[in-house]
Amino acid sequence: AQSVTQPDIHITVSEGASLELRCNYSYGATPYLFWYVQSPGQGLQLLLKYFSGDTLVQGIKGFEAEFKRSQSSFNLRKPSVHWSDAAEYFCAVVPIYNQGGKLIFGQGTELSVKP
Amino acid sequence: GAVVSQHPSWVICKSGTSVKIECRSLDFQATTMFWYRQFPKQSLMLMATSNEGSKATYEQGVEKDKFLINHASLTLSTLTVTSAHPEDSSFYICSARDLSGGGDTQYFGPGTRLTVL
Numbered sequence: 324a325q326s327v328t329q330p331d332i333h334i335t336v337s338e339g340a341s342l343e344l345r346c347n348y349s350y351g352a353t354p355y356l357f358w359y360v361q362s363p364g365q366g367l368q369l370l371l372k373y374f375s376g377d378t379l380v381q382g383i384k385g386f387e388a389e390f391k392r393s394q395s396s397f398n399l400r401k402p403s404v405h406w407s408d409a410a411e412y413f414c415a416v417v418p419i420y421n422q423g424g425k426l427i428f429g430q431g432t433e434l435s436v437k438p
Numbered sequence: 439g440a441v442v443s444q445h446p447s448w449v450i451c452k453s454g455t456s457v458k459i460e461c462r463s464l465d466f467q468a469t470t471m472f473w474y475r476q477f478p479k480q481s482l483m484l485m486a487t488s489n490e491g492s493k494a495t496y497e498q499g500v501e502k503d504k505f506l507i508n509h510a511s512l513t514l515s516t517l518t519v520t521s522a523h524p525e526d527s528s529f530y531i532c533s534a535r536d537l538s539g540g541g542d543t544q545y546f547g548p549g550t551r552l553t554v555l
Contacts, residue, residue, distance in 0.1 A: 366444070366531050366547050366549045367482075367533075367546040374540075413481065424470060424544070425472070425487065426472075428482055
């Protein structure tokens with residue numbers, strides 16, 4: 324079945340440590356790829372997106388993501404986590420054939436940051 | 439990034455009343471907006487797709503007569519929860535689709551917390 328998978332429901336990292344959040348998708352053609360962040364009681368903020376071109380994408384707040392076609396993955400990374408990065412992170416895709424632009428979301432990964 | 443606003447940010451109403459939530463794209467035009475519902479500790483559930491000048495498209499299982507959607511302009515979509523009941527209490531989030539520059543990106547509003555007593 325076509326889906327988006329975030330294998331880690333909850334991750335805890337120490338402040339200053341590096342972070343990698345995993346995202347895999349199962350679609351025949353490479354979809355449009357997105358990472359969003361949601362703080363408690365808030366809407367979603369776009370961190371970065373990939374449509375085509377350079378497979379390493381830079382986003383806001385020091386985040387980056389790398390598209391790997393061979394692994395159907397779009398993992399989110401940050402070299403040094405800050406306490407303010409604690410939030411829920413969603414990977415999402417728009418399948419290429421989906422002219423309506425509906426986003427398909429992963430289950431989300433909750434990030435906790437230890438002082 | 440593009441900005442989407444939602445109003446109100448929270449609302450408390452009595453059972454049986456109707457509540458209207460507004461979603462506006464502030465710095466771009468959006469022919470398509472989406473309405474989502476989110477339960478605690480869960481991902482977003484798409485309720486409906488709102489298209490400017492035409493009827494909304496509802497996802498399976500969403501009651502179109504209960505959740506009325508109007509997309510009267512390129513910057514405004516409204517969701518009206520009619521005859522609200524406690525089970526309608528939830529966090530409602532809208533997004534607006536930005537197709538400028540050859541892209542296809544949804545920008546989200548801050549959400550509306552609805553509590554039905």
